[in-house]
Amino acid sequence: MGFADSEQQLHDQAIAEVGSDDFGDPAYLEGFRVLLNAYDSESKLNDYGRHDSLQKLQILLQRRLRAEQFLTANPQVLQQEIRRPIIICGLVRTGSTALHYLMGQDPGMQNLQYWLGNSPQPRPPRDQWAAHPDFQASEAELNAMYEADPSLKAMHFMMADGPEECRHLLAQSFTDDGFEVNASIPSYSQWYEEADLEFAYRQHKHLIQIIGSRDLEKRWLFKYPVHLRHLPSLFKVYPDACVVWTHRDPAQVLPSYCSLMAGFRAIFEDDTNPRDMSDRQLELWARGADRALAFRQQCAPGQFYDLQFEDFMADPMTAIASIYRYFDQPLSDEAQSRMRTWSGKNRQHKHGKHSYSADIGVSVEAIHERFGNYMRALNVRAE
Numbered sequence: 495m496g497f498a499d500s501e502q503q504l505h506d507q508a509i510a511e512v513g514s515d516d517f518g519d520p521a522y523l524e525g526f527r528v529l530l531n532a533y534d535s536e537s538k539l540n541d542y543g544r545h546d547s548l549q550k551l552q553i554l555l556q557r558r559l560r561a562e563q564f565l566t567a568n569p570q571v572l573q574q575e576i577r578r579p580i581i582i583c584g585l586v587r588t589g590s591t592a593l594h595y596l597m598g599q600d601p602g603m604q605n606l607q608y609w610l611g612n613s614p615q616p617r618p619p620r621d622q623w624a625a626h627p628d629f630q631a632s633e634a635e636l637n638a639m640y641e642a643d644p645s646l647k648a649m650h651f652m653m654a655d656g657p658e659e660c661r662h663l664l665a666q667s668f669t670d671d672g673f674e675v676n677a678s679i680p681s682y683s684q685w686y687e688e689a690d691l692e693f694a695y696r697q698h699k700h701l702i703q704i705i706g707s708r709d710l711e712k713r714w715l716f717k718y719p720v721h722l723r724h725l726p727s728l729f730k731v732y733p734d735a736c737v738v739w740t741h742r743d744p745a746q747v748l749p750s751y752c753s754l755m756a757g758f759r760a761i762f763e764d765d766t767n768p769r770d771m772s773d774r775q776l777e778l779w780a781r782g783a784d785r786a787l788a789f790r791q792q793c794a795p796g797q798f799y800d801l802q803f804e805d806f807m808a809d810p811m812t813a814i815a816s817i818y819r820y821f822d823q824p825l826s827d828e829a830q831s832r833m834r835t836w837s838g839k840n841r842q843h844k845h846g847k848h849s850y851s852a853d854i855g856v857s858v859e860a861i862h863e864r865f866g867n868y869m870r871a872l873n874v875r876a877e
Contacts, residue, residue: 496530496534497529497530497531497533497534497547497548498527498530498531498534500530500548501526501527501530504548504551504552504555505517505555507552507555508552508555508556508558508559509559511556512556512559512560512563514559514562514563515559516559516562516563516566517555517558517559517562518558518561518562518565518697519693519696519697521667521693521694522558522666522667522668522693522694522697524685524689525667525668525669525682525685525686525689525694526551526668528681528682528685529668529673529679529682530551531681532677532679532680532681532682533547533677533679535681536678536679536680536681537677537678537679537763538677538678538763538764538765538766539677539762539763540762540763540764542761542762543676543677543761543762543763546762547676547677547762554665554666554668557613557614557666558666558697560614561614561666561697561700561701561704564615564704565700565704568707571700571703571704571707572700572703574703574706574707574710576699576702576703576706576714576732577713577734578713578734578735578736578821579713579714579715579716579732579735579736580597580603580713580714580715580716580736580738580817580821580823581715581716581717581721581728581732581735581736581737581738582594582597582715582716582717582718582737582738582740583717583718583719583720583721583722583737583738583739583740584719584722584738584739584740584741584801585719585722585740585741585742585744585747585779585783586719586747586750586751586754586779587742587746587747587750587751587754588719588740588741588742588747588803589740589742589801589803589806589807590717590719590740591717592806592810593717593738593740593801593806593810593813593814594657594659594715594717595656595657595836595840596810596814596833596836596837597657597715597814597817597833598656598657598715599829599832599833599835599836600715600825600826600829600832600833601826601828601829601832602712602713602823602824602826602829603712603713603714603715603823604617604706604709604712604713604714604715605657605714605715605716605717606657606658606659606660606662606663606702606705606716607654607655607656607657607658608632608636608652608653608654608655608656608657608658608662609623609626609628609629609631609632609633609654609655610705611658611659611660611661611662611663612628612631612632612635612662613628613631613632614663614701614704614705615628615704615705616704616705616707616708617705617706617708617709623655629654629655632654633654636652636653636654642761643757643761645757646757646758657715657717659717659718659719660698660716660717660718660721661718661720663697663698663701663702664691664694664695664697664698664718666697666701667691667693667694667697667698669686669689669691669694670686670720671686671720673686674686675755675758675759676758676759676761676762676763677759677762677763678759678763678766678767678770680774683774683778687723687778687781687782690726690727691724691727691728692727692730692731694727695724695727695728695730695731695732696731698731699731699732702714713823721737722739722782722783722786723778723779723781723782723785723786725737725785725786725789725790726789729789729793734797735797736797736799736821737797737798737799738799738801738817739786739798739799739800739801739872740801740803740806741800741801741802741803741872741874742802742803742804742874742877743803743869743874743875743876743877744779744780744861744862744864744865744868744869744874745858745861745862745876745877746877747779748772748775748776748779748856748861751775752768752771752772752775755771755775756768756771759771768855769855772855772856773855773856776856776861776864777864780864780865780868783865783867783868784867784868787867787868787871787872796820799816799817799820799821800872800873801813801817802873802874802875804875804877810833810837811830811833811834811837814833862876
């Protein structure tokens with residue numbers, strides 16, 4: 495049975511598992527169906543890739559059902575305000591993960607932990623996490639992934655209790671970069687790039703309201719590079735967003751990211767085309783940067799903070815202090831102490847160095863030319 499032919503079965507299985515048939519806003523169905531058809535007509539999924547993709551679709555549908563169950567029982571959660579969230583985004587591989595982990599040590603803010611991204615629910619007290627079945631499931635998932643390919647640790651290390659990207663929440667609406675990372679599905683990629691994703695960010699907000707319902711006074715910290723490509727949709731839901739835009743020479747960024755992407759895709763597809771992948775990513779991120787620049791002109795100047803990679807790497811704490819001042823966020827002594835402790839225990843390359851070829855079939859000059867508008871506008875220097 496093809497993916498598209500499995501649509502009803504996937505929904506029926508989720509309903510049987512959760513005991514509810516309310517999936518919320520049906521807007522998710524458009525992307526869901528584009529994705530199913532792309533899997534059928536374009537992907538080169540191997541047996542594991544096919545099995546894993548079907549399983550993930552099933553799990554995401556279950557998560558939608560559970561979220562709606564919670565909101566139906568607790569409608570007051572939707573009245574919570576998410577005020578001036580700090581949102582880290584930018585080109586991939588620009589130091590945003592390190593920045594996210596450092597800022598995520600601040601007890602005065604709240605962020606999305608990996609396990610709660612997987613299983614959205616009101617955040618329990620920290621000392622209860624280790625015994626929670628959902629936390630244990632996320633730990634097992636990450637351990638299995640790194641055991642299958644230890645090199646992934648050096649590429650992108652994640653922990654069940656660590657700050658995590660918004661991808662898990664957006665995936666509930668079938669609007670996530672991860673689908674196109676794991677499979678060759680250009681029609682879905684085109685839809686995902688061009689669609690108005692307000693509905694997906696609305697679902698994102700609902701899930702954030704659930705997770706933070708016990709920490710109402712704490713400001714939110716989000717991170718996902720791909721937010722850069724969907725700022726108009728994001729700002730419809732979070733109009734007072736405070737964006738930290740991380741920058742680095744795209745000629746340094748793309749080879750690293752294409753290597754990371756190839757590593758993940760090789761798990762799901764046996765027949766990969768690195769050059770095609772590189773060409774697509776070059777255009778995708780260049781268009782995204784250009785569109786983000788254009789959108790930024792419509793926003794209040796104080797809503798964007800630019801962080802250059804070399805400045806952050808040279809003095810992370812000074813960079814973070816500057817971000818906090820810019821967005822009126824108090825930086826306590828305790829927060830600074832926790833950040834320094836984390837930094838001391840997690841030096842660069844702690845989990846190995848991500849080795850990759852700088853040759854992706856596109857010259858440095860061509861990359862700089864394609865990203866020229868972005869580099870000139872925001873003073874992004876060539877390395």
